[in-house]
Amino acid sequence: MDETILFNALIIAWLALAAPTFVSLFFVTAPYGRHARRGWGAGMPSKLGWVLMEAPAAVVFGACYVLAEGKTITAGVFFLLWELHYVHRSFIYPFSRRGGVKRMPWAIVGTGLLFNAVNAYLNGRYLFVLSGGYPSAWLGDPRFLAGLALFLGGLFINRRADLALTRLRRPGETTYRVPHGGLYRWVSCPNYLGEILQWIGWAVATWSLAGLAFALWTVANLAPRARAHHRWYGEHFPDYPAERRALLPGLW
Numbered sequence: 001m002d003e004t005i006l007f008n009a010l011i012i013a014w015l016a017l018a019a020p021t022f023v024s025l026f027f028v029t030a031p032y033g034r035h036a037r038r039g040w041g042a043g044m045p046s047k048l049g050w051v052l053m054e055a056p057a058a059v060v061f062g063a064c065y066v067l068a069e070g071k072t073i074t075a076g077v078f079f080l081l082w083e084l085h086y087v088h089r090s091f092i093y094p095f096s097r098r099g100g101v102k103r104m105p106w107a108i109v110g111t112g113l114l115f116n117a118v119n120a121y122l123n124g125r126y127l128f129v130l131s132g133g134y135p136s137a138w139l140g141d142p143r144f145l146a147g148l149a150l151f152l153g154g155l156f157i158n159r160r161a162d163l164a165l166t167r168l169r170r171p172g173e174t175t176y177r178v179p180h181g182g183l184y185r186w187v188s189c190p191n192y193l194g195e196i197l198q199w200i201g202w203a204v205a206t207w208s209l210a211g212l213a214f215a216l217w218t219v220a221n222l223a224p225r226a227r228a229h230h231r232w233y234g235e236h237f238p239d240y241p242a243e244r245r246a247l248l249p250g251l252w
Ligand code: NDP
Pocket: 032, 033, 034, 097, 098, 099, 102, 158, 162, 165, 166, 168, 169, 174, 175, 176, 177, 178, 179, 191, 192, 195, 217, 218, 221, 222
């Protein structure tokens, strides 16, 4: 069968699946980190889990780039932006997380791996092959420039916020503390806010359905989890700042 037909069917199914996922994650919080609980089967060391979950995004997208023929400079820029995020997320970030030797359920690692592999295939295959290639002039298009600014701004916010969380613990420590400073002044999860902005930026910069699907999935995963984190902080810290919101400063 023609790959375009398969690709189109997959992207429609993927877009359709984001909505029920978004709704159901408000009722069932993914059981890892502070929301880990019994009843989700066997697990593995969480650092290994993070590498296994995230590496397919770096590898599958990288393979799509390498296998594509007649690549433009724009393709190279998309490749660098994606890998700037995913090489760090897959191979550096897991080892910077502090919190002792936690375990992550296989169910989470499996669904995370699938999520990343599908997103990487959809984005990589579309950008480098099925789109017919982005011309070099796309790098001067206002959509690319606005999306790039949002992508880099989101990446900066995400990295800073994740680093602030790392610094709340000494190596091996598992305690939770109230984060302060930066965007933590306004929201409980600036790392999630940064991640969402980053992939909205990607959707704009690539002006593609594949990019849009990834942005929607990121919202579907992280908005309900931000709500769950926010509620958790309120339950565990009686003096938790009342003006702080879950994800959107002053709003939600
Ligand atoms: P969290 O904010 O839940 O945790 C990040 C790290 O900080 C963990 O090691 C956690 O420890 C620790 N931590 C969190 N809060 C505190 C605190 N108050 N005090 C001390 N330590 C704390 O993020 P996630 O683990 O859910 O996600 C990690 C990264 O992955 C984020 O950048 C996120 O944006 C990204 N991500 C992206 C998704 C997507 O759909 N694109 C989906 C999921 C994550 P512990 O593990 O012990 O809780």
